[in-house]
Amino acid sequence: MMIDPQERAVGMPRIEVVFARQRRQYDPGDRLAVRYAVEGCEGESTRAVEHSVVWYTEGKGEEDLGVHFFERITDRASLPDAVRGGSFETALPGSPLSYEGVIVKVRWCVRVRLFFASGRDFVSEHVFLVGRIPPARLPPRGG
Amino acid sequence: MRLPRLYAKKRGHRRTVSREWGVLGDGIFHGILLAAGLFFGGILVSGVVAPEWRINHDFVRTTCSIRAKGLARIMRRDSPGGTVAHWEPRLLVRYLTDGVDRESWARITAHDTSVERDRALGRLARWELGAEVPGWFDPADPEDVVLERGYSGWLWLLGLLLPGALVLIGGTGLLRRLRSWGKSEERLAASAGLSELLDPLAHPAPAAPGHPGVPMWDDLVNSPGTILRYRLPVESPEYWTVFGFGFFALLWNLVVVVLAVGPGLDLLGGRFEWWVVALLVPFLAVGVGGIVLFVRSLLLATAIGTTQVEISAHPLLPGGRYDVLLAQGGTRVLRSLEVLLELEEHATFRQGTDTRSEQVTVYRQQVLACGDVRPAPTSRFETRTVVEIPVDAMHSFTAAHNAVRWRLVVRGTPDRSPAFSRAFPLVVLPASAAPSSDESPTRPPAVQPERNGAGTGRESR
Numbered sequence: 001m002m003i004d005p006q007e008r009a010v011g012m013p014r015i016e017v018v019f020a021r022q023r024r025q026y027d028p029g030d031r032l033a034v035r036y037a038v039e040g041c042e043g044e045s046t047r048a049v050e051h052s053v054v055w056y057t058e059g060k061g062e063e064d065l066g067v068h069f070f071e072r073i074t075d076r077a078s079l080p081d082a083v084r085g086g087s088f089e090t091a092l093p094g095s096p097l098s099y100e101g102v103i104v105k106v107r108w109c110v111r112v113r114l115f116f117a118s119g120r121d122f123v124s125e126h127v128f129l130v131g132r133i134p135p136a137r138l139p140p141r142g143g
Numbered sequence: 144m145r146l147p148r149l150y151a152k153k154r155g156h157r158r159t160v161s162r163e164w165g166v167l168g169d170g171i172f173h174g175i176l177l178a179a180g181l182f183f184g185g186i187l188v189s190g191v192v193a194p195e196w197r198i199n200h201d202f203v204r205t206t207c208s209i210r211a212k213g214l215a216r217i218m219r220r221d222s223p224g225g226t227v228a229h230w231e232p233r234l235l236v237r238y239l240t241d242g243v244d245r246e247s248w249a250r251i252t253a254h255d256t257s258v259e260r261d262r263a264l265g266r267l268a269r270w271e272l273g274a275e276v277p278g279w280f281d282p283a284d285p286e287d288v289v290l291e292r293g294y295s296g297w298l299w300l301l302g303l304l305l306p307g308a309l310v311l312i313g314g315t316g317l318l319r320r321l322r323s324w325g326k327s328e329e330r331l332a333a334s335a336g337l338s339e340l341l342d343p344l345a346h347p348a349p350a351a352p353g354h355p356g357v358p359m360w361d362d363l364v365n366s367p368g369t370i371l372r373y374r375l376p377v378e379s380p381e382y383w384t385v386f387g388f389g390f391f392a393l394l395w396n397l398v399v400v401v402l403a404v405g406p407g408l409d410l411l412g413g414r415f416e417w418w419v420v421a422l423l424v425p426f427l428a429v430g431v432g433g434i435v436l437f438v439r440s441l442l443l444a445t446a447i448g449t450t451q452v453e454i455s456a457h458p459l460l461p462g463g464r465y466d467v468l469l470a471q472g473g474t475r476v477l478r479s480l481e482v483l484l485e486l487e488e489h490a491t492f493r494q495g496t497d498t499r500s501e502q503v504t505v506y507r508q509q510v511l512a513c514g515d516v517r518p519a520p521t522s523r524f525e526t527r528t529v530v531e532i533p534v535d536a537m538h539s540f541t542a543a544h545n546a547v548r549w550r551l552v553v554r555g556t557p558d559r560s561p562a563f564s565r566a567f568p569l570v571v572l573p574a575s576a577a578p579s580s581d582e583s584p585t586r587p588p589a590v591q592p593e594r595n596g597a598g599t600g601r602e603s604r
Binding site: 068102119 | 492546
């Protein structure tokens with residue numbers, strides 16, 4: 001069944017995240033600063049906004065997740081501003097570094113998650129790199 | 144109100160069932176376990192534990208004079224529609240309660256029934272008619288008297304162990320689900336502690352302090368080397384093979400012994416049933432085969448001699464060069480002996496109800512190769528080399544289901560035995576942070592699923 005893109009977009013917020021570094025390339029210990037702007041959730045009551053900087057694994061194994069930075073905004077004074085947009089920053093840790101392995105991959109990302117009063121939530125994820133590890137390749141057979 | 148979707152898209156191409164339905168199903172399952180535990184626990188507490196506790200705490204002491212002996216027949220339901228008679232020894236006793244002279248058929252203990260009538264009768268033998276014995280009566284029902292107090296240990300154990308386990312599994316599972324309801328995975332992961340307590344198996348070994356995701360290396364530096372600074376511990380698959388064969392042989396042959404006891408006794412009594420022996424022969428053959436395999440693998444593992452690897456420093460750093468000493472014991476001539484530096488990725492995943500793991504070696508470099516190694520009878524073969532960790536190497540990484548492991552692998556080919564392989568784990572730390580620069584040439588992000596600023600959005604409820 002074909003889904004009309006316009007129809008799919010209804011009720012789906014759009015979160016734009018801008019990294020202080022356009023290339024999204026960071027070294028361990030660097031300061032990560034991001035700004036975000038939310039569009040398309042006018043008229044929906046929001047009960048919380050979460051900002052996080054996490055690493056997770058991808059690949060053959062079950063997903064592992066590590067949270068480096070986490071912030072939840074629920075108070076009525078800050079929430080209206082946070083729902084429209086905001087910024088946050090954190091110093092990155094020394095590890096783990098981003099890694100593009102064969103069956104194990106480690107990725108870093110910034111997540112902005114909106115919790116609506118209706119019970120649903122929406123998360124926007126923005127990948128960046130920590131470290132400069134080249135992608136892994138299988139060694140030649142018999143090597 | 145929107146109902147949860149039956150399926151939801153996970154990251155990547157995998158489509159899974161909805162998280163909400165999963166949480167709901169898991170919650171119902173654990174709720175049923177908890178309810179079952181409470182139900183059976185309640186039955187056992189009200190039927191066994193509480194009456195015994197009352198006898199030991201509330202019943203009032205008196206002196207009873209034994210007047211007669213008898214058995215009470217109690218009919219209990221057994222199979223559907225059927226009943227079975229239980230016999231309880233009783234003693235007719237005379238005693239005083241608050242100045243009132245009473246007579247009642249007393250129980251000996253709180254729970255003293257038997258399906259065997261003779262056994263119940265035997266319990267009465269030691270009580271003498273006319274004897275004066277201590278007894279305890281229920282102040283709420285003075286006709287209810289027991290002559291011995293105490294606790295039925297096994298009944299208490301049964302009463303607490305089985306329902307207790309159900310309550311524990313169901314309760315912690317339900318608590319875990321309730322705790323995660325409506326919370327993001329980031330929030331749950333950020334507030335570890337209780338989740339580790341509720342689900343200890345889901346968490347990896349602790350990471351090295353100051354190095355998130357890097358395994359601890361305490362176990363790799365607690366053994367000093369004879370020439371270089373540290374002797375690395377060995378992770379040899381051969382030893383696990385020997386252990387596996389040994390365990391199988393032991394277990395299988397124990398079963399064979401248990402099965403052989405009856406026919407053996409029959410044989411000693413002069414009876415020989417050939418079909419029983421015929422049934423035992425295949426079991427016996429497998430048992431003997433297990434022992435042969437165990438002895439063979441043990442001989443192969445021990446005949447090679449020990450392999451030791453020492454290193455000049457630990458943990459290692461990308462770009463670092465480290466002295467390595469290889470020492471091979473034993474007297475076997477080895478056609479080849481080599482040392483490899485390897486990087487292995489390890490992933491654990493679920494397939495149905497099975498947990499499986501997969502390893503892939505993504506980096507392999509030969510750091511030493513020797514041919515025609517002939518250890519002297521009185522001393523071990525020793526050689527030194529230098530190992531260099533690539534400057535852009537991935538550091539050692541460990542998480543609950545994924546790992547990236549560095550190791551030195553020693554491979555040898557004996558003259559007249561199968562090749563062997565022994566691994567020595569290493570920990571490589573991340574390189575210290577280089578001066579950051581957006582200007583320096585870098586590769587683009589490996590995964591760039593969205594244009595700059597517009598991330599991947601997922602609606603998850």
